[in-house]
Every structure is written in C-alpha cells, then in structure tokens.
Amino acid sequence: MELNKKITPFQFYTLLFLSRVFSMVTYIAGIKEKLSTTDEVLASVFTGVFLAVSAIPIVLFFKNDNESGIIKRASCLSESFSKILCVFYLIEALYFGIITAVRFGVFTGSVMFPDTNMAFFIFIMLIASSYIAFKGIESAGRSAVIILIPVLFALFFVFATQSDDFDFLNFSHPFTDKITDIVSSGFYSASRTGEFAFILLLTPYVKKQKGRHIFLWITAVMFLIVITEIVLAGVLGRFGATQLFSMYSLSVLAEFGFIERLDAIITCIWLLCAALKIAVIIFLCETLFSSLFRKRLKLLFISISCIIVFSASIPLINNISGFLTIIRSPVTSLLFIIGIYVIPSVIIIAEKIKRRQKR
Amino acid sequence: MKKAVITLILISLIFLTSCIPQNTEIKYRLVIEGIGIDYDNKKNLYELTVQVLEPGNTDAEQGKSSSPVTNYTVKGKTIAQAISSLCENTGKYPLYSQNRMIILGSTVTGEQMIKALNFFVREYTSRPDVFVAAASGKASDILTTDVGSEVPAKLTESEIELCHDNSLSVDTELYNTVNLTLEESSCFTLPLLEVAEDRIPDGKTVKITGTRACSKRTDPLKLSAEETQAYLFIMNDVKTGSISIDTEKTAVGLDIIESKTKTTLSIKNGVPFFLIEVRCKVDVIEFGDESFLAFNEKDLKKTEESAGRLIAERMAGVLDRFLKNEKCDIFRFGTRIEQKYPELSEKMNSDDLLSSIDYKVRVTIDVGRIGQMTIKK
Numbered sequence: 217m218e219l220n221k222k223i224t225p226f227q228f229y230t231l232l233f234l235s236r237v238f239s240m241v242t243y244i245a246g247i248k249e250k251l252s253t254t255d256e257v258l259a260s261v262f263t264g265v266f267l268a269v270s271a272i273p274i275v276l277f278f279k280n281d282n283e284s285g286i287i288k289r290a291s292c293l294s295e296s297f298s299k300i301l302c303v304f305y306l307i308e309a310l311y312f313g314i315i316t317a318v319r320f321g322v323f324t325g326s327v328m329f330p331d332t333n334m335a336f337f338i339f340i341m342l343i344a345s346s347y348i349a350f351k352g353i354e355s356a357g358r359s360a361v362i363i364l365i366p367v368l369f370a371l372f373f374v375f376a377t378q379s380d381d382f383d384f385l386n387f388s389h390p391f392t393d394k395i396t397d398i399v400s401s402g403f404y405s406a407s408r409t410g411e412f413a414f415i416l417l418l419t420p421y422v423k424k425q426k427g428r429h430i431f432l433w434i435t436a437v438m439f440l441i442v443i444t445e446i447v448l449a450g451v452l453g454r455f456g457a458t459q460l461f462s463m464y465s466l467s468v469l470a471e472f473g474f475i476e477r478l479d480a481i482i483t484c485i486w487l488l489c490a491a492l493k494i495a496v497i498i499f500l501c502e503t504l505f506s507s508l509f510r511k512r513l514k515l516l517f518i519s520i521s522c523i524i525v526f527s528a529s530i531p532l533i534n535n536i537s538g539f540l541t542i543i544r545s546p547v548t549s550l551l552f553i554i555g556i557y558v559i560p561s562v563i564i565i566a567e568k569i570k571r572r573q574k575r
Numbered sequence: 576m577k578k579a580v581i582t583l584i585l586i587s588l589i590f591l592t593s594c595i596p597q598n599t600e601i602k603y604r605l606v607i608e609g610i611g612i613d614y615d616n617k618k619n620l621y622e623l624t625v626q627v628l629e630p631g632n633t634d635a636e637q638g639k640s641s642s643p644v645t646n647y648t649v650k651g652k653t654i655a656q657a658i659s660s661l662c663e664n665t666g667k668y669p670l671y672s673q674n675r676m677i678i679l680g681s682t683v684t685g686e687q688m689i690k691a692l693n694f695f696v697r698e699y700t701s702r703p704d705v706f707v708a709a710a711s712g713k714a715s716d717i718l719t720t721d722v723g724s725e726v727p728a729k730l731t732e733s734e735i736e737l738c739h740d741n742s743l744s745v746d747t748e749l750y751n752t753v754n755l756t757l758e759e760s761s762c763f764t765l766p767l768l769e770v771a772e773d774r775i776p777d778g779k780t781v782k783i784t785g786t787r788a789c790s791k792r793t794d795p796l797k798l799s800a801e802e803t804q805a806y807l808f809i810m811n812d813v814k815t816g817s818i819s820i821d822t823e824k825t826a827v828g829l830d831i832i833e834s835k836t837k838t839t840l841s842i843k844n845g846v847p848f849f850l851i852e853v854r855c856k857v858d859v860i861e862f863g864d865e866s867f868l869a870f871n872e873k874d875l876k877k878t879e880e881s882a883g884r885l886i887a888e889r890m891a892g893v894l895d896r897f898l899k900n901e902k903c904d905i906f907r908f909g910t911r912i913e914q915k916y917p918e919l920s921e922k923m924n925s926d927d928l929l930s931s932i933d934y935k936v937r938v939t940i941d942v943g944r945i946g947q948m949t950i951k952k
Contacts, residue, residue, distance in 0.1 A: 326699060327699065330699035330700065340583075343580070343583060344580075347580050385907050385910050385911065385914070386754065387914065388913070388914065389913060389914050389915070389917045392917070452703075452750060452754070453754040453757075454753075454754050454757035454758065455696075455703065455750040455751075455753045455754045455757070457757075458696055458753060458757075459696075459703075465703050465750070468702055468703055468704065469703065469704050469750070
C-alpha cells in the first residue's frame with residue numbers, strides 16, 4: 217500500500233465512533249430477537265462485553281508491530297494468503313457499504329422523505345462519500361473531528377430533554393427473556409461493528425496507534441449504546457419495539473421550551489455520519505483493490521466500489537423484507553468472527569511459528 | 576474534480592428542493608390539525624372528521640372572523656380507506672405532521688380503539704407525541720364546534736395542556752397509549768372532552784369534564800374532575816392546581832405549588848401491599864372568615880390536616896373503585912408487581928391480583944405561604 221498522509225489516533229477513532237453512531241441511530245428494533253425493555257438494556261451491556269473481547273485479538277495483533285496493516289503482515293507470510301485476505305476484506309467492506317447505503321435509504325425514505333425515490337439520494341451520498349475517499353483518509357479524519365461536535369450535541373439534546381418523560385415503570389423485570397436470546401442479541405449488535413476491520417486494515421494510515429486507543433473507543437461506543445438503550449426503554453417503553461427506527465421516534469419527542477420539532481435537523485446531523493462511514497468504506501475498498509492488483513488506480517477503484525454498492529443497494533431499499541432477511545442472516549456474524557477473531561489469530565500464530573523456524 | 580462536484584451539488588439542489596413539479600406544493604396538501612374518529616357499529620365503518628387548516632380563510636384585512644379550518648367527514652372500513660377517499664374528493668395529499676390530536680368518540684371502544692390507532696403509529700408523517708383524547712359523545716361534535724377565528728384542535732390542545740398543568744386532566748400522547756395497551760394488565764386514561772354551553776349566548780365550547788379509562792377488555796369508565804385530581808396524585812403527575820377544603824371555621828382555598836408521590840410495593844400477608852406517600856406543598860390563597868385577622872397558627876395546622884385527609888380520602892376512593900369494583904388497572908400496579916414480583920403475577924390472573932391488592936395512602940401537606948395577610952399566634 218502506498219501511503220500519502222497519516223492521521224492522528226484521535227481523528228481515526230473519531231471517524232470510527234461516528235461510523236458506529238450511524239449504525240446505532242439506524243438500529244431497527246427487534247431485528248434479531250424481540251426482547252423486553254430491560255433485557256434490551258442488558259443486551260447492550262453484553263454488546264459492550266463482546267466489543268471488549270473482540271478488541272483483544274486486535275490489540276495482540278498490533279502488540280509487536282503497530283505500523284503495518286493486516287494485508288502487509290499477511291504478505292510477509294505468503295503472497296497468495298494476502299491476496300485471499302484482500303478478497304475477503306473487500307467482500308466484507310462492500311457488504312458493510314451496501315448495508316450502510318440501504319440503512320441510509322430506508323431511514324431517510326421512512327422518516328424524512330417518504331414520497332421520494334431514494335435512488336437519487338443514495339447516488340448523491342455516494343458521490344459525496346467518493347469525493348471524501350478520493351481526497352484520502354486525512355480529509356475524512358478532519359471532517360470527523362468537525363462533525364463530532366454537532367453529533368454529540370444532537371445526541372445530548374435528545375437525551376437531556378427526555379428527563380420529564382422518563383418512567384422507571386417502562387422497565388420490565390430483568391431476564392424476562394431467555395439469557396441465550398439476550399446474549400445472542402448482544403453479540404448480533406457487536407457483530408455490526410464492522411469498524412474493527414477498519415482498524416486492522418487502516419492502521420498504516422494512523423500515527424502511533426496504541427491498544428489503549430482501541431479500548432477508549434470501545435468504552436465510548438459502549439457508553440453511548442447503553443445510555444441510548446436506557447433512554448429508549450425509559451421513555452418509549454414498549455412503544456419503541458413497535459417503531460422501525462426507535463431512535464428517530466425518540467428524537468421526535470425531544471423539545472426544550474420553545475425549541476421543538478428539531479428532529480429534521482437532528483437526523484440530518486446524524487446522516488453526516490453515514491457520509492463519513494461510506495467514505496471510509498470506499499477508501500478501504502480502494503486500498504484493497506490497489507493491494508490486490510498492485511496498481512494505484514484511485515478513480516477507477518473508487519468508481520467500481522461505488523457502482524457495486526449502488527447497484528446492490530437499490531433493489532434492497534424498496535424491499536424491506538429482503539433487506540431484513542439479509543441482515544438477519546448469519547453473514548454479518550460470520551464475517552465478524554472470521555475477520556476479527558480468526559484471521560488475526562491465524563496470522564499471530566503463523567508469525568510465531570515462522571519466527572521459531574528461523575531460530 | 577472540485578468543479579465537477581460543485582456543479583453536481585448545484586444541479587442536485589434543483590432536484591432536491593421544491594423547484595421540480597413532482598414535489599407537492601402546500602396548496603395541494605391537507606394540513607391536518609385534528610382527527611375525530613367515530614364508529615358506525617351497524618355498518619362497521621369508521622367515520623372520520625378531519626380538520627384541515629385553510630390559511631386562505633383568514634380574512635383579517637376586512638376584520639371578519641371566518642374559521643381558518645375546514646372539517647371533512649369521510650367513511651371507510653379502515654382509517655386508511657377513509658383518508659384515501661378524502662384525498663380522492665379533495666385532490667390533495669394529507670400531511671399528518673401538524674396533527675395536534677386524535678379524538679376517539681364514545682362509539683370507538685375496546686379493540687376498535689387499538690385498531691384505529693394502528694394507522695397513526697404506522698403512518699410515516701404522523702408524530703408519536705400527538706395527543707389522544709376521548710369524546711363523551713361523537714368525536715365529530717368536538718371538532719365541528721364553532722370557535723370563531725380559532726383553530727378548534729389548537730384550542731382543545733391548549734386546554735388539555737392547561738388543565739393538565741392544573742391537575743384537572745391527564746395529557747395522553749399517542750406513544751403513551753400504545754405503551755399501555757402493550758402492557759397486559761394496564762388500562763390507559765384519556766382526557767374526556769364534551770361540548771358545553773359557552774359564556775356568550777348560544778355559544779358552544781369544548782370542555783374537559785374528567786378522564787376516560789379505557790382498555791381492550793373493559794367498557795370505558797369515567798373519572799370525574801375530583802377523581803382525576805386524585806388519580807394524578809397517585810400517578811405522581813400533579814404539577815400545580817387548587818383545592819378547596821372545609822375546616823371547622825370556614826372554607827379554605829389552597830394552591831398546589833409542588834407535589835411528590837412515592838409508591839412503595841411490598842408483600843404483606845401474602846398479598847401485594849402499596850404504600851402511597853404524597854408530600855404536597857401548598858399556599859393558602861383564601862381563608863373565608865368574616866374577620867380579616869382570624870387566621871391563626873392553629874388554623875394553619877388544621878388546614879394542613881384537613882387538606883391531607885381530603886386528598887387521602889379521594890385517592891382511596893379512586894383506588895377502591897378501580898381496583899376492587901371495576902378491576903381496571905389505571906395505576907400500572909400490575910406492571911409494578913410484574914417488575915418486582917414476577918412470580919406473583921404469573922401465579923394469579925390479573926383480576927384476582929388487582930382485587931387482592933392492599934394499600935395505604937399517606938398524605939402530608941405543608942403550607943408554604945399564606946399570601947399578603949398576617950397570621951395570629
């Protein structure tokens with residue numbers, strides 16, 4: 217991989233944080249298991265636990281070498297292995313790109329512009345994201361830091377203005393549902409954190425990355441997810457489970473004095489996260505294509521990635537059942553397990569064996 | 576590249592804003608202010624009264640006070656069918672985001688009520704915080720009451736908010752209603768609206784006369800204004816308000832400044848026991864004695880005791896009526912039991928559980944201020 221400029225860990229993890237915020241605000245309630253309100257909160261705690269556990273192989277992976285990405289490390293072991301990894305992560309990146317584009321389409325098409333054809337919106341979004349990706353990771357990193365402030369403000373506004381409507385009676389008795397359902401829901405939510413793969417692949421673009429940065433990011437994500445679930449359960453109660461995007465319903469209720477009906481602005485701010493997330497994914501696809509073909513044809517690879525994401529997401533936007541079938545399928549979890557647990561562990565073990573053989 | 580992107584953004588602005596004809600202009604929109612739902616049990620049809628804002632109707636220049644709204648009446652097997660017939664008749668598209676309230680007529684009861692609300696929970700532009708109210712008669716009567724140049728739905732919305740602030744009415748939003756219908760044991764409460772005589776001759780107005788308790792299982796029940804206040808005390812939903820009490824000497828007027836209710840659940844003698852403790856701060860605003868200097872410290876104490884007793888009695892009355900007689904859990908006690916003692920709610924059916932509930936009400940009143948007049952020792 218040819219490197220242009222590196223970004224700071226703060227910029228990089230802000231980018232990942234905003235990317236995860238988008239997944240959170242477009243979370244479709246009850247997509248995996250329909251849990252009672254308190255069990256949803258417990259599932260979010262389990263999500264945090266799974267995120268922390270998932271960080272362990274990544275931290276171990278970067279213990280000895282925090283400069284090279286997973287593809288470079290794999291190519292030191294075997295060229296063909298690195299090519300296979302390129303293809304695998306490319307599929308994973310495109311999969312998350314398609315899911316993000318569809319989520320964006322379904323979200324805006326359901327709550328913002330119900331009568332509009334979303335294909336055009338997705339097209340515009342992809343163009344904007346491609347431009348960011350074309351400019352490189354540095355522009356995405358800088359944009360993330362700027363966007364972070366309004367995003368946090370919008371979230372804080374939504375949470376802080378709900379205190380009057382918060383009712384502890386909306387919480388069910390803990391463990392009303394089966395513990396296996398709660399844990400599996402927690403794991404499903406964690407497996408939607410495709411940002412772990414970004415860490416493995418984009419590390420060469422980050423200055424002096426350390427393990428504590430990953431854990432700080434996970435703490436921030438976990439904190440946000442748990443707080444969101446508590447507010448959702450306390451304010452919306454069981455009504456939250458009836459809504460396609462419960463976080464949006466929560467934003468509709470947010471008002472402070474004469475300041476009301478800000479949901480359109482709040483959701484627009486959240487959608488900036490989608491642009492950044494897709495930009496990072498397209499940038500990732502471009503670097504993986506470059507590694508695969510050993511050529512740096514930026515515009516071509518970005519265009520190919522965009523076309524794939526666009527053409528795959530369009531049929532799914534107006535077919536909610538098809539979209540739900542895909543995200544309910546074990547594909548997300550499988551990609552997560554292989555990409556985050558299996559591959560880094562295999563490389564760590566192979567490197568150890570290689571080092572021993574050298575001795 | 577930069578120029579190309581800027582050009583694309585500029586072109587996209589044309590398509591994303593109202594510059595293109597396929598975006599619906601405001602004059603082709605039915606800006607819905609309120610919806611009244613009645614049900615024709617003979618024909619099994621919903622009768623919808625849709626109040627639509629007509630900005631062109633305001634004739635301020637000529638000083639005329641014509642109504643700024645038009646009420647449409649449509650029928651349908653479903654709410655969606657009725658609304659779509661309205662669209663066909665008017666050639667306009669409905670916009671629910673401005674809708675202030677959904678009024679359910681007395682004919683919309685039980686499961687019919689839940690079914691009627693389904694459309695508004697699902698509809699894209701409908702908001703979860705829209706008020707839901709009940710009409711003592713037909714919902715259409717509430718919306719069609721002539722209130723001059725005011726928007727009737729807006730006026731009724733303000734009245735519900737004001738009455739709730741004065742602890743005379745509940746204020747139920749759509750999401751609260753849905754939430755409570757999803758709770759197995761709970762019933763939900765709606766402000767009860769009635770068309771009444773106005774102060775001006777031949778004038779009519781919409782008034783809140785109490786509360787309607789509804790559920791999927793039972794027939795609707797009415798709570799009077801006094802019962803509503805007691806209910807709000809139980810639910811820790813009293814903001815301000817006023818109480819009039821009779822002491823040995825005279826009638827006393829009190830203003831509620833703040834109130835806090837703490838409900839503790841425990842198991843006593845094998846049955847759920849609720850201890851409901853109210854701590855209320857009041858101001859004395861009137862002490863109707865013939866002498867201006869009659870109010871003394873003893874009276875102050877007696878006022879506190881009498882007010883406490885009165886509120887406690889009213890609360891006990893509402894609790895007795897709804898738990899023992901009507902078996903309608905408007906207090907979410909079943910949910911509290913399910914939350915703390917799930918095994919108990921599993922063991923007993925909800926009716927038996929409700930009638931087995933034991934409770935104690937404790938009300939403490941603290942007088943904060945006594946107005947501008949002095950107090951004798």
